[in-house]
């Protein structure tokens with residue numbers, strides 16, 4: 612085991628040097644994957660921009676009916692033209708999203724906790740690989756609780772999901788959890804994202820933080836950033852712009868879209884930042900024009 616006291620603080624991130632092993636396929640870290648994996652990743656990450664707008668609506672799996680997500684059957688069709696990927700549970704997707712929609716699917720496969728518990732860090736793998744394949748999932752989302760009580764079991768879950776995904780060429784999205792008592796520092800996110808990537812995930816979902824560009828540089832697979840708590844639309848667009856400027860390959864945004872008074876217009880504005888190089892200011896002006 613590494614001697615912790617002898618560990619040097621990592622600092623040489625070479626922020627301005629692009630990822631080296633990138634020839635042949637545009638998704639970071641995916642060069643050595645097979646055709647099926649690449650095809651799923653190409654469904655998620657737009658081949659032109661290399662980025663993705665994921666719409667996260669998996670909140671119900673531990674929060675029940677959530678403000679803004681009461682009627683998924685009405686909301687999802689409206690957002691479909693503006694998001695690349697729907698991230699949800701199989702129950703929500705099978706019941707509320709018509710198969711005619713060709714958006715990529717990020718299928719939440721871990722669950723087991725609920726808002727009425729104090730500790731949310733204990734989950735199980737609740738969806739098997741066969742059902743993920745039946746649903747034509749482009750990736751399976753498995754949550755990891757680094758530094759929490761459930762760290763070991765969540766890494767066990769993640770390993771099982773990745774191993775099954777490797778057998779059938781279905782990528783895994785490692786979802787970096789942050790509990791209410793867990794720090795949101797770059798030190799924490801560098802630790803968590805790198806552990807998740809080295810477990811073998813093909814992409815990692817995490818949060819913005821100070822020195823975010825270093826988190827990105829040290830992570831050998833694409834990072835998508837969660838929106839987090841509802842912010843003013845202007846601030847949510849600044850968050851999206853900030854992380855894309857620092858190397859994130861997309862956002863996995865939930866509440867900042869579905870709890871907006873204008874979710875469809877907000878999704879369109881986020882799309883402009885993620886895919887068309889809009890600044891946050893330009894995207895907010897675009898949003899304002901749409902809603903007035």
Ligand code: R5P
Nearest residue numbers: 667669837838839864865866
């Ligand atoms: C967390 O486990 C879930 O994956 C959420 O869907 C995720 O945090 C993204 O949603 P939000 O942008 O609302 O944070």
